[in-house]
Amino acid sequence: MRINAKVISIGDELLIGQIINSNSSFIAEKLYSAGIPVKRIVTIGDTEKELLDELTDSLKNFNVTVITGGLGPTHDDITKPVLMKFFKDKPVLNKKVLNKVKSLFKSRNQVMPEVNTGQAMIPSKSEVIWNDNGTAPGIWINNNNKIFIALPGVPYEMKPMITEIVLPKLSNLFKNKNEYTFLSKTILTTGISESDLYEKLGDINEIIGKHKLAFLPSAELVKLRIDVTAKSKKEALLSYKKIEKKILDKAGNFVFGYEDDKLEKVLGELLKKKKKTLAVAESCTGGLISAKIVDIPGSSDYFLGGVCAYANDAKKKLLDVKNNSLKKFGAVSEQVAIEMAEGVRKKFKSDYAISTTGIAGPTGGSKVKPVGLVYIGFSDKNKSYALKFNLGDTRMKVITRATISALNLLRKEVLKNNS
């Protein structure tokens, strides 16, 4: 038996192109890696008839149906009523959910609006999928081993519900029913382009054999996704390990992590392990390096802070960049990047410092200093230097790539340091 799945996204905002449907990609990816390939993704509006039609199709053709959207408290949220109509079910009040919604409002010093009571009304033949990040609980209906799952459409609510509750439940349910094991692993690289990485790896068939390798480039990194199909978990893992080793042998230098690792998290763990502290001085990245570092829980252990010195005056006053350097070399220069890194390290008394100064565009570029030119500075107690980068032609690309390049430069320095 080969288990399959369908994803239904509900929402007029998807049909008029206002929102790109990234939810269904996320769900498809997660289900696929759990051995439950999605064979169909459908987007429909907030209308009863279309959802009923889709549910009929699901009952006939799919083992698992995941519905996102339409679970909110307002009039255009149709998922629960339509599910109840389809399964001839009635709503019952779930007190645990009601208390949770109430306490969520209370923690925000608000009284729960009456309309939210409806969110605690759950189809009697369903289980609740707990939502830790919002007021709309998810719904799990098992109809003779045909599974219907309804989740909120807000990505940060839906995603943990999938990974933490839905996937384990599904795996448990379909255990031993699937004759193939799928294993999907991702290796993360940065500091190298897709085509350079492709060349570096050489003969792809020699690396992957009958399995699959996909290059997934974005502005900041290139992911390598390896899809292994095998008769058993053990065999799949063994095949993956062989492939991983070949990739690391050829391009290990550019690999910084796996799966959903973030560069700033990998870096943070390194700093924590080595008991080192960090400060940053940003110009063209405008605070994004610091924001990314602070995104990681526990970053206060190693991150002391930063200065976003956007104006020249700020570079001088807050980072002790020399007036003479600004005049002689300009704000976007190797010398100023070095002085920014040194300045911020001394101000914050940190072990390491990084800095950025560059031209993010769209204006401000010249023949000598075009849009995309960025200097990234580094400083520790032993040395200070800056590297020159050309990072692209749009503001978004320049800022994102400068941020990643600075974090990666620091990661390599911390790795080298054994003191």
Place this chain on the structure above:
Amino acid sequence: MRINAKVISIGDELLIGQIINSNSSFIAEKLYSAGIPVKRIVTIGDTEKELLDELTDSLKNFNVTVITGGLGPTHDDITKPVLMKFFKDKPVLNKKVLNKVKSLFKSRNQVMPEVNTGQAMIPSKSEVIWNDNGTAPGIWINNNNKIFIALPGVPYEMKPMITEIVLPKLSNLFKNKNEYTFLSKTILTTGISESDLYEKLGDINEIIGKHKLAFLPSAELVKLRIDVTAKSKKEALLSYKKIEKKILDKAGNFVFGYEDDKLEKVLGELLKKKKKTLAVAESCTGGLISAKIVDIPGSSDYFLGGVCAYANDAKKKLLDVKNNSLKKFGAVSEQVAIEMAEGVRKKFKSDYAISTTGIAGPTGGSKVKPVGLVYIGFSDKNKSYALKFNLGDTRMKVITRATISALNLLRKEVLKNNS
């Protein structure tokens, strides 16, 4: 007659979540604005049966069907063969297309591989949609005024084919046949939850009548999308204006912009107009306020920079926060938020300053100062103050909401100020 459309995306890479389907959003948006609303978006794999089923459904239920993907030269490109099977049609060689494909290879100093000849084979009952950016031509089939359009899946090939060829052809064909005009507008609110906004607006039917209103919440804001259907453009605009006025009357305080406006852009335009400058002092938001401001091109006109004072020492040294205040009230306090805002304003000599200090979690919370507690400070030459917020229970939410709340507080202050 009410014209409607369906979009079919073909490709296994979409079903395993490797690629996010932004093509269908693009097509949906363009068709919607041309008065041909998409009512269904389907993603299927590279299999004949599923595409045949979808074509059958299209012929029955939709005026226009746009298919993307599956037009390449290899074995898994099924769109053309399946279309021919469905319409009982045969391929004919289109010499113009063949010459074009050949010359494209020639311009890259390559000889055309034999397999690409197939791309010049076109269903006899179809028209070619010219592809200026690749080797796969598009297909236009008019079957008794049911239109089937097949386009390549590569976005930069597909997009100009839609805007330059498909839309004009469709508009021409359905001219005078569509008795309705559609108008979709979005009003952006912040600082209020979805359910509070819902309650504030009161009787929705009284506001929108026969039109549609959708609530689109995210961590940082709630969008209100208004969909108006009317007999003429003028009537649609009039109806929208009436609805907008009712919404502004009831919740105008929370409205900061329209359509794709960003709060940081709206704020930037205000500051630019009033010729005022800004500096920020961030603790719990870790640089995100500053990063958002710098995201906007031209922000150097009003943004001087910021300090991310994550450690207490940095608050003292870089922002002149008093040691006594830190000791007496703690880093997360009204007093420290005020001193941070005042300190950064004086350091940068800016007109305005905002500051954040709070507990983003997951650790560091206590009974008195729980995770989610954030003080947002404001300072200009006339006054300084800080407000207390409770912004949620996850790190991501606290940081995002604190950022938005600070930007919104500043926006309101700048609006008030007439100096």
